[in-house]
Amino acid sequence: MKKWLILIAFLVVLAISSSMTYQQQSIIPELEQVLANKPFEKQLSVLKIPYWDTVVSVEERGYFKFVEFLIRKLTHFVGFGCIALAIYFVWGKRRLAAGVAIGGTALIAMLDEFRQSFTPGRMMSGQDVIVDTAGAIVFVGIVVLVKKILKRQRAL
Numbered sequence: 001m002k003k004w005l006i007l008i009a010f011l012v013v014l015a016i017s018s019s020m021t022y023q024q025q026s027i028i029p030e031l032e033q034v035l036a037n038k039p040f041e042k043q044l045s046v047l048k049i050p051y052w053d054t055v056v057s058v059e060e061r062g063y064f065k066f067v068e069f070l071i072r073k074l075t076h077f078v079g080f081g082c083i084a085l086a087i088y089f090v091w092g093k094r095r096l097a098a099g100v101a102i103g104g105t106a107l108i109a110m111l112d113e114f115r116q117s118f119t120p121g122r123m124m125s126g127q128d129v130i131v132d133t134a135g136a137i138v139f140v141g142i143v144v145l146v147k148k149i150l151k152r153q154r155a156l
Helices: 002-018 028-034 063-091 097-116 126-155
Strands: 048-051 054-057
Touching (some): 002 063, 002 097, 028 063, 054 063, 063 097, 063 126, 097 126
Antiparallel strands (some): 048 054
């Protein structure tokens, strides 16, 4: 039952966050305070990330908006990775648990992007679905790998 509650909690957080406008989610004022000295600006200036029909960079957006962009994408990656793990553990020891977790997470990501398109100032992004699914693959992949390693060690 606890596993279901964790999954439901992740999905509630997802629903709330995707219902918020960009302005409600923006952390730029906090970044301007915490990162006032612009740490790693030179290193970050090298990055140029294709996104939609543009290239996102420090040069194009400015330091604080670029850092916020990176944080937002990292949040997608980690958040959906956690959702995938929750599905994986809810599914239990049944066959195809990893596939169900990754596929289910990809479906949730697609539905979330569609739902988000109805939020003012937000739009659907297939690239976000890719980031979300990549998070699911990495998180579930790590757990599957660790379980296999531990199983082999116990067998010795």
